[in-house]
Amino acid sequence: MSSATSKATAHGDGAPPARRVPPAPSLGASIAVHARLQVLRLRRSAKLKLAVGATLPMVAAVALSANLGDDAVGALRGGYKFALFLLLGYLLPFLFASGAISEEVESRTFTYLASRPASRLGMVVGKWLTATLFSAALLGGAAVLMHISSLATSPTVFVDELGLLGRTLGAVLLLSAGYSALTMCFGALVPPAAGIVGGLYLAIFEFIMGEMGPGYLPLLTMHHHALLLSGTDSGLEPVVELPIAFALMAGFTLVWLALTAVAVVPREFREGSG
Template sequence: MSPPPVPDFASALSASLRLSWTRLLRGRKVRLGAAAVVLVVVAAVAVRYLIDPPEPERVVEAAVRVGFLNMLVFLLPFLFTAGAIAEEVENRTLPYLTLRPAGRIAITLGKFFTGAALSILLLAGGVLVIHVASFATDPTPMIEELPDTLRMIGALSLLALCYSALCLLWGSLVVEAGGLLATLHLAVIEYGFSWLPGLARLVSMNHFASELAGFERTGWGAESVPDVDTWICATIIAVVTLLYLVLASVVVRTSELGFGKA
């Protein structure tokens, strides 16, 4: 009797996506991430209707910059991807998954796309709710300002993909301390360097996302930071994302991940 055929890569990736999606939805991380988004949205909408005279354009921009670009875009990818591999090791389910025909690369990509998709859905949904609520009293500016809001969503989405790949890499590379190292990387390199002057700021993908969103530069020595075209900003974030994802796939593909506690 011949063995069953090995599924192709697309089938293996689809199975990994379904499994990762189900696991995340059944856990507490999605509820925690959604609660964080709701808090930011409620605070932004409250500010919109408490200030007089109302300035919906400034409220939307400030909410996206402070609440989303400086907080939620770090939190959500970390929640959904930093422990994706470590949890499998801790629960002793990784050997079972890797013995299946799916393959380690398909498992890695499935966890990445699931975590990134959930992050983008929550980020985009939260920004759209703020936009609609802020312009609810005047529908005409709501339509006129929509392209700017969509531009912010695009920048956040691209950055969420990058941070998802980054967190997945650290979680795969150092299983026992991946969350800590991912936190340090995000706090020091991505957030801290986004406030530095000159060429140092170009190390941070958060800076390029801010430029892509069209925000005015702030921080120490903002005038000394070189100008970069928006398409180059998007290209840099995309290339770095791909690099992180390839490295994470190689680590999972080649490492002997043990049963130690993550």
């Protein structure tokens, strides 16, 4: 009897089963989780409605200018530059990304998200990807609608300008990625003043220096390189090779994203204050 009992004990019979701790989610799984959460957050907020409300009038204005004027292609190019690169290109990433981290801190949900098994790096990348995709989808959709509504009555010109449309789509995608990383970084660095600091940086450094900076200073801005890649401004100066412009935009984006990760991953945010 004692022999049977000792054998049962040795094999663990009668003891409660040991609980297995599930492995931590991979980085890819963490990114997917936070991206889904951010999609839900944006869909429920007023930001998406505001972004759509700001985009549609720009499409209508460019279409009217192209169809009522004598130079449809010139109106389309000018509309691309003004609507996509001077207005919506700043506004949409700012709307979708500037509060991605700061709103979690201010609403006291950051601690909850950071305590989950999904990594903080996954949070940064997931929120950035979501902001980039939302911004690029609206900017790209606006570019396509502008092209169709402006050139639909001239099939030959419509086809000839597809190259311009393709370059513009690529440029707004890169610009969305860069500005989403930039504005999210300032939101992580100074949560209480995320909108103010990020907006001032975009206005002073990207817009003013990108449009009016002397000499080679515009080359330090993503705005300038996005215009170069799009081909919408034939008189743009200074000029660099397109692969260099692409590499610089990608590099700027990665730097801002890395700075965001440095600001978020090791940091202990004070709830409600940042």
